[in-house]
Amino acid sequence: MSESVMGHKAFKAQLQKYYSFYTGGFILFLLALAVAEQMGMTRQWIGYCFLFATIGLYAGIGIMTRTTVAAEYYVAGRRVPAFFNGMATGADWMSAASFIGMAGTLYLSGFDGLAFVTGWTGGYVLVALFLAPYLRKFGQFTIPDFLGERYGGNIIRSIGIFAAILCSFTYVVAQIYGVGLITSRFTGLEFGVGVFVGLSGILVCSLLGGMRAVTWTQVAQYIILIIAYLTPVIWLSLKHTGNPIPQIAYGQVLQKVTEREKVLTNDPKEIEVRNIFKARAEAANENLKDPAAAYAKGKADSEKNLAALKAANAPADQVAAAEKAAASYPKDEAAAKSQWNREKGLAARAAPPRPHATPYPGKDEAAQDIARRNFLGIVFCMMFGTAALPHILMRYYTTPSVRQARQSVFWSLFFIFLLYFTAPSLAVLAKYDVYHFLVGSSFANLPVWAASWAKVDPGLLSITDINKDGIVQLAEIVLGTDIIVLATPEIAGLPYVVSGLVAAGGLAAALSTADGLLLTIANALSHDLYYKMIDPNATTARRVTVSKILLLVVAIVAAYVTSLKPGDILFLVGAAFSLAASSFFPALVLGVFWRRANKWGAIAGMCTGLAVCMYYMYTTYPFFGGVPANQWFNMNPISAGVFGLPIGLLTIVVVSLLTPAPSKQVQELVDHVRYPHLRGDIDTQAA
Amino acid sequence: MELTAKHQDYWHRNLVVTAVLLSIWFITTFVVAWYSRELNAISFIGFPLGFYMNAQGSLIIYVALIWYYQHYMNKLDIEYGVEEGEDE
Numbered sequence: 113m114s115e116s117v118m119g120h121k122a123f124k125a126q127l128q129k130y131y132s133f134y135t136g137g138f139i140l141f142l143l144a145l146a147v148a149e150q151m152g153m154t155r156q157w158i159g160y161c162f163l164f165a166t167i168g169l170y171a172g173i174g175i176m177t178r179t180t181v182a183a184e185y186y187v188a189g190r191r192v193p194a195f196f197n198g199m200a201t202g203a204d205w206m207s208a209a210s211f212i213g214m215a216g217t218l219y220l221s222g223f224d225g226l227a228f229v230t231g232w233t234g235g236y237v238l239v240a241l242f243l244a245p246y247l248r249k250f251g252q253f254t255i256p257d258f259l260g261e262r263y264g265g266n267i268i269r270s271i272g273i274f275a276a277i278l279c280s281f282t283y284v285v286a287q288i289y290g291v292g293l294i295t296s297r298f299t300g301l302e303f304g305v306g307v308f309v310g311l312s313g314i315l316v317c318s319l320l321g322g323m324r325a326v327t328w329t330q331v332a333q334y335i336i337l338i339i340a341y342l343t344p345v346i347w348l349s350l351k352h353t354g355n356p357i358p359q360i361a362y363g364q365v366l367q368k369v370t371e372r373e374k375v376l377t378n379d380p381k382e383i384e385v386r387n388i389f390k391a392r393a394e395a396a397n398e399n400l401k402d403p404a405a406a407y408a409k410g411k412a413d414s415e416k417n418l419a420a421l422k423a424a425n426a427p428a429d430q431v432a433a434a435e436k437a438a439a440s441y442p443k444d445e446a447a448a449k450s451q452w453n454r455e456k457g458l459a460a461r462a463a464p465p466r467p468h469a470t471p472y473p474g475k476d477e478a479a480q481d482i483a484r485r486n487f488l489g490i491v492f493c494m495m496f497g498t499a500a501l502p503h504i505l506m507r508y509y510t511t512p513s514v515r516q517a518r519q520s521v522f523w524s525l526f527f528i529f530l531l532y533f534t535a536p537s538l539a540v541l542a543k544y545d546v547y548h549f550l551v552g553s554s555f556a557n558l559p560v561w562a563a564s565w566a567k568v569d570p571g572l573l574s575i576t577d578i579n580k581d582g583i584v585q586l587a588e589i590v591l592g593t594d595i596i597v598l599a600t601p602e603i604a605g606l607p608y609v610v611s612g613l614v615a616a617g618g619l620a621a622a623l624s625t626a627d628g629l630l631l632t633i634a635n636a637l638s639h640d641l642y643y644k645m646i647d648p649n650a651t652t653a654r655r656v657t658v659s660k661i662l663l664l665v666v667a668i669v670a671a672y673v674t675s676l677k678p679g680d681i682l683f684l685v686g687a688a689f690s691l692a693a694s695s696f697f698p699a700l701v702l703g704v705f706w707r708r709a710n711k712w713g714a715i716a717g718m719c720t721g722l723a724v725c726m727y728y729m730y731t732t733y734p735f736f737g738g739v740p741a742n743q744w745f746n747m748n749p750i751s752a753g754v755f756g757l758p759i760g761l762l763t764i765v766v767v768s769l770l771t772p773a774p775s776k777q778v779q780e781l782v783d784h785v786r787y788p789h790l791r792g793d794i795d796t797q798a799a
Numbered sequence: 800m801e802l803t804a805k806h807q808d809y810w811h812r813n814l815v816v817t818a819v820l821l822s823i824w825f826i827t828t829f830v831v832a833w834y835s836r837e838l839n840a841i842s843f844i845g846f847p848l849g850f851y852m853n854a855q856g857s858l859i860i861y862v863a864l865i866w867y868y869q870h871y872m873n874k875l876d877i878e879y880g881v882e883e884g885e886d887e
Contacts, residue, residue: 223835226853230828233858237824240865241817245872359855363845469850471835488832495828513883515876518869522862529862536854783802786810787881 120512124193131196135335141165146609155608159298162616166336167313170329170623174317177325182652183798185322185659186253186635187509192327194516198523200330201507203337203624205232205498205528207283208290209685211337211621214532215600216593218539222468224483226536227490233525233532234491235498240521243499244508246704246785248517251509251797254632255502255696256640261796262703262781263711264774266645271718275695276502276636278722280629281670282684283501287626288674291619297569297598298615304675310623311671318627318634319660326627327510333620334527340617341531341597345538348604352544358537365544369468372547376586377464385578385587390462396455403452407445414438461587468543482746489751490686496757497689500696502636503628514788542596545603550575551586558584561602565595572598630670634663686750687729694721694756698764706765707782713768721760728752809879816871820864827852827860 145158179185192200210232218225250258256272288307295306317325349358352365376382399406418434442448466473472487474480498504507524511517550562555577558566565573572592575584597618601610638659643650650658695718702709702717731742733749747754784794831838835849843851876882 223850223853226850230832230853230857234824234828234861237820237861237864240868241820360844363851366846366850469839469847471832471839471849471853484833488829491828491832515873515883518872522865522869525862525865529858533855533858786813787806788876789881789883790806 120191120193123191124195127193127196131331131335134332138336138339142609142613145612146607149607149609156300158609158612159300159615162612163295163299163309163619166616166619167309167623169332170313171316173329173332174320174325177328178320179322179324180653180656182253182656184324185656186639187506188322188324188327190251190510191512192510194511194519195523196331197327197507197511197516197520198525198527199334200327201504201520201524202527202531203330203334203620204507204628205504205524205625206337206531206621207287207625207685208294208618208622209286210531211341212290212294212597212618213593214535214597215538215542216591216596218536219543219596220591220593222466222473223471224487225539227487228494229532229536231491231494232498233528235495236521236525236528238495238499239504239508239524240518242701242704243505244517244521245514245788247505247700248508248511248514249785249788250781253509253639253798254635255505255700256636257644257798258703259699259714260640260644262778263699263709263714264778265711268699268711268714268718269640269644271695271715271722273636273640275691275718275722277633279501279688279692279695280503280632280636281666283688284626284629284633284670285673286685287622287629288670290622291626292674294615294618294622298612307671307674310619310626311667314623314626314630315664315667318631319663322656322659323506323510323631326631329627330624333624337617337620337624338527338530340613340620342534344600344604344606344610344614345534345541347606347610348541348545348600349537351604352541358541359533362537362540366469366540369540369543369547372544373465373467376547376551379585381579381581381583382464382585382587385585386462386464388578389458389587392455393457393459393462396452396458399452400449400456403445403449406452407442407448410448411441414441461590465586468540485746486748486751489747489754492757493686493690493693493751493753496693496697496753497691500692500700501689502692502696503625503632505700506632506635507628538600539596542600542603546589546591547586550589551584553584555582555584559603561599564602565599630663630667633666634659637662637666683733683735683750687752690725690729690751690753690756691722693753694725694760697757698761702761702764704782704785706768707779708768708773709764710768710771710774710778712771713764713766716767717760717762717764720763721756724759725752725756728755805879806881809875809881812875813872816868816875820868823860824864827857831857 145153145161149158181189183189214225214228217228247255247258250261252258252261255276256269259272260266260269288311291310292303292307295301295309296303299306301309317329345358346356349361350356353361355361399410414434414437418431418438421431421434442451472480472483474483508517508520511520549559553559555575558575562573562575566575569592572595574590575588577584578588579585597614598611601608601614638655642658643655698721699709699714699718703714728744729749729752730736730738732738732740732752734740738749743749744755780794781796784790784796787793831849831852835853838849838852839847841848846855873882
């Protein structure tokens with residue numbers, strides 16, 4: 113702590129200068145590409161320019177900030193000013209799911225999707241009140257470090273390592289998946305190549321400079337992602353309301369959407385389409401009652417129909433259609449069954465549009481209550497998970513002081529707020545566009561954006577003329593969540609360069625989060641497992657080298673798992689929050705606020721919390737062979753933390769009271785973290 | 800290291816401000832969400848209030864809560880002489 117106030121001030125001024133130049137340079141780069149587009153640059157080349165310019169930039173920052181000093185590698189030298197740590201935390205926090213998926217989720221689930229908006233922001237209140245300042249005062253390198261010192265012994269540290277890796281690994285797979293998806297979509301490169309290109313950007317950065325390089329890259333990534341998110345939304349808001357502040361302007365748009373929902377609910381053509389879906393779903397249900405008989409009958413019918421038409425010398429086009437129907441009839445009973453099971457799902461499309469602003473819709477009071485309970489459950493898990501995810505908490509070790517750690521939580525939430533505050537307005541503006549302009553247009557003359565996206569990727573947007581009237585009905589449209597953000601520039605009528613910018617923003621969000629997570633995993637293994645438990649005499653250079661090798665190994669394993677495309681990544685991300693909330697939160701908070709909490713309490717509490725959470729997911733989530741019938745109080749498996757956290761907390765209290773109080777040394781450590789400065793105090797800061 | 804009465808008082812005031820801010824957080828988050836259906840009957844700058852609180856209002860309150868906490872605690876540190884020297 114020899115750095116003087118002047119040193120910090122000069123450093124901050126220098127950073128401000130660098131990042132102002134950088135932001136200006138980035139805007140110039142955008143303008144240059146916009147001009148190039150007007151002069152005839154192709155879309156694919158614009159995609160390449162964004163991909164290689166941004167990844168090259170991140171790699172450049174990585175090379176410039178390379179280091180082998182432990183304090184620099186693990187906590188960026190503890191001199192990241194509050195403001196910049198806030199930006200870095202923002203990028204660290206906002207993943208591909210926040211950037212690309214959030215607005216789409218809000219579009220599709222309306223009010224109920226807001227659980228993620230409040231959950232992923234309100235958690236920072238808990239970080240500010242319960243964790244950031246105290247962890248900063250403690251001042252070591254990792255979260256298991258705190259558990260190890262506070263509760264003593266390697267058992268609790270090992271549990272911490274296990275939990276940190278469990279939460280971070282599921283999360284990092286989702287990020288690498290996002291990287292592959294974005295690069296392949298915007299450059300035409302193959303998914304696997306996309307993963308590889310993205311990964312090389314992550315690795316150059318974190319391998320060379322650890323936390324220090326990751327921090328300064330994340331600041332750069334935040335600037336790109338926020339420009340990319342806000343630009344098209346502001347434009348769209350101007351287009352529809354004449355007001356450039358979407359967060360205020362969308363109130364009136366929401367009213368129009370609500371009006372339109374009522375019209376579409378009662379529109380005869382819409383009802384016609386919904387009835388077709390209903391009939392198909394019912395037919396499939398009927399067939400599934402006795403699949404063998406239904407299959408034999410269906411096959412015979414289609415052949416008989418073809419034979420009859422041929423015998424009657426029917427027109428050629430009718431015969432051809434019947435031939436096609438007979439040929440595409442499922443080959444065996446199993447194929448027919450899976451087709452009917454899919455068609456059974458059409459029942460969902462037979463429902464009228466979901467009212468956007470109405471909380472907890474449901475067919476009766478019981479269903480509405482379950483929806484409300486699950487909304488609160490998701491909010492709870494996302495908030496406490498936020499306040500327990502190691503890759504976020506680790507960022508508060510990097511500020512110069514406790515004072516700045518507190519300020520830094522404010523800046524973190526402020527920068528995250530800019531995006532989350534905007535997402536609900538984007539969802540409503542996009543809905544307005546779809547409900548008013550896409551619905552009712554003719555299939556021969558679709559809006560340009562819809563026609564082009566439907567062609568590129570039917571998974572994102574598919575429109576089929578179900579009732580053959582040549583006009584688009586709302587019930588005929590199927591949207592994927594990602595399309596809302598990806599297509600906004602085109603909906604707003606902006607040039608392609610803005611679409612490239614959005615892709616670069618999504619890439620920055622995914623890469624920055626992956627950086628932080630990989631570093632967390634590698635540090636848990638190299639610092640906590642190798643240095644603290646296996647070889648405490650290792651030199652700093654050796655520790656850093658081990659960390660770098662582990663980082664490479666973890667990255668390769670994560671990329672391999674990603675290439676297997678494991679199903680339902682969104683569930684895994686949600687699961688990471690519940691797991692973090694159940695395992696870390698009680699032990700960390702009681703460690704500061706309750707002197708009496710001891711080693712055995714913490715060990716029992718963390719294990720119980722994790723076990724309850726995992727047990728609940730295992731018995732209720734279909735992926736693991738669970739069934740919804742096993743649910744407690746009708747809570748979805750994603751909210752398993754609702755049970756894990758309180759049970760874990762209670763276990764710590766009960767077991768601690770049944771076993772001896774912690775030693776005097778540990779009590780002094782608690783006092784030490786509670787006060788930013790005490791005269792004649794112990795020093796726990798790691799160098 | 801013995802803590803003086805003044806130190807105890809500092810910690811006590813920290814707990815009080817933490818509890819107050821946490822209660823506001825709790826009401827903003829869970830109580831408001833619980834009664835969103837009822838709140839939606841009220842209109843606020845063109846929005847149904849229940850929707851507005853969950854989409855925008857609560858976020859503004861969270862930012863304000865954290866700002867107030869850092870402002871209050873950084874002042875309290877100086878008042879009780881437990882602040883860090885020279886922004887180390």
